[in-house]
Amino acid sequence: MPPSGPYKLNRIYKHFMTSPPLLSAQSLSHNYGTHLAVNNVSFDIYKGEVLGFLGPNGAGKSTTMKMLSGNLAPNHGQIMINGYDLLSQPKQAKAHIGYLPEQPPLYKELTVKEFLYFCAKINLIPSNNINSAVNTAIERCGLGDMTKRLIGNLSKGYQQRVGIAQAIIHTPAVVILDEPTSGLDPIQIREIRHLIRDIATEHSVILSTHILPEVQMLCDRVQIISHGHLIFNDTISGLNKQRQASNLLCTLLSPPPLLALQQITGVITVDRLNPTQFRLHYQPDINPTAELLNLAVTEQWQLTELMPEQHSLEDVFMNIIQQESVTVGQTI
């Protein structure tokens, strides 16, 4: 399993910023009639990076993906892909992106191999490289046993793989995946995530999803979009920082009086959840864990459980979105 998350980020973070971004979106806006779906969204993606695009349904994720892939022209803004402007040089720019929309675009009456040959050709792969490109894509997406099957007869998970194979067949600089795991069963989801992680070793990936743990497992950087606004843009460790709460959860089978716990340095309040379980709320910069452990041993409190509490990703997500709607409400 390739390293993911913070470790990978630290390893490659340095050259992220020194090389120019592979894809750069500047103040993108798009409205459907009077409804403003995406409002002034700007971001960059660097080489080797996996960018998670997170947001509730209807937040503008798919619209942004469509704009990045050239399926929808933005009303305002500019998209540069590998130095080419998507609007004024669409052909050159599109040669550097692979796109998998929410519904995989497949011709169900073709076999897997026929379909990938067609994709290779329309993506202008030179004819003497087509064979190897198709075989590489088949191999990477684990479609080896399915090459002669009709796409319409494949399971949803395999159709999704064919969709991914189609997106990476021309080894684009940036692969754009729109909710690649939606509608799959848990095993298929695991396999697809594995595949995405594998793809990320060679391509930059933009991934949209509304599943929070997925972002944490796969992405280096997270962007949260809500009501068409980009409201959060940070690395995974930044997101994790938001998750840290200064709470300790402990179970003591022969508990001392509450006062004894409260006197530990740094502890602000103690809640008794049930006769043996306590939640200690402490000052962020003074961690009382060590002292609590010492006391528990010397005073024989019979410590059986000690756990730093974290906000769930859902909490963080809701916090960020709610904060945003408050500030937006104030500015209006």
Add this chain to the structure above:
Amino acid sequence: MFTLARNELYRLFLSPLAWVILALCQILIAYLFLTHIDYFMQLQGKMSAIPGAPGVTELIAIPLLNNAATILLLIAPLITMRLIAEERRNNSLPLLFSAPLSIQQIVFGKYLGTLSFFIILLILISLMPLSLSLGADLDYGVIASGLLGLVLLVASFTAIGLFLSSLTAQPTIAAVTTFATLFLLWIIDWAGNTQVTASTSDLFSWLSLLRHYEPLLQGEVNSSDLAYYLIIIVAFLVLTIRRLDAERLN
């Protein structure tokens, strides 16, 4: 562009629709062919007495091409309906839009692919009158001009069908509107015949697809007729491109 055209043709032949249409078309045309031959046999005795009487070409080949045009009018919507409407329904259009292809290439590719299907159909149809050459002298010039007319006619059908298919996500709606449009253009010169006002009747008969086909069947190749078909084809292809472009803008 040619990749797209080949793919379009290939996928067409993967569906039973293409084979069924080819087969039924052959059966219908073969039956008509036989009735024309029968009719010719009945007349043959009388005509041998008249100098300059119509021959095999005029009595069998040309009426057959005329019938073929009507049959093509009926089946063209069935073939063109799926072109874009079905891709839209299957959500497969993004595949083409995010590939390094221009809208023009996508439209021309689809157009050429479908047109090649019709050309195959026309080759099969034209084999029947040409088989008469085994036992009779044919006027190849007239047949060639008639076939040219049929090709142009079908090319216009395809362009119109492609445009109407780009307007909707429902293949059936595309088929019905294409059929209605083609039929209207077919019969629009009926208004031209009533001579209500000279200017409108001129316009209507000029618009008629049939009016421009008839001279070609007689072996008259007028540049105005060719221009008419080319204008129809180009106009509807440009409309399709505009339509898909507009969809990308919003």
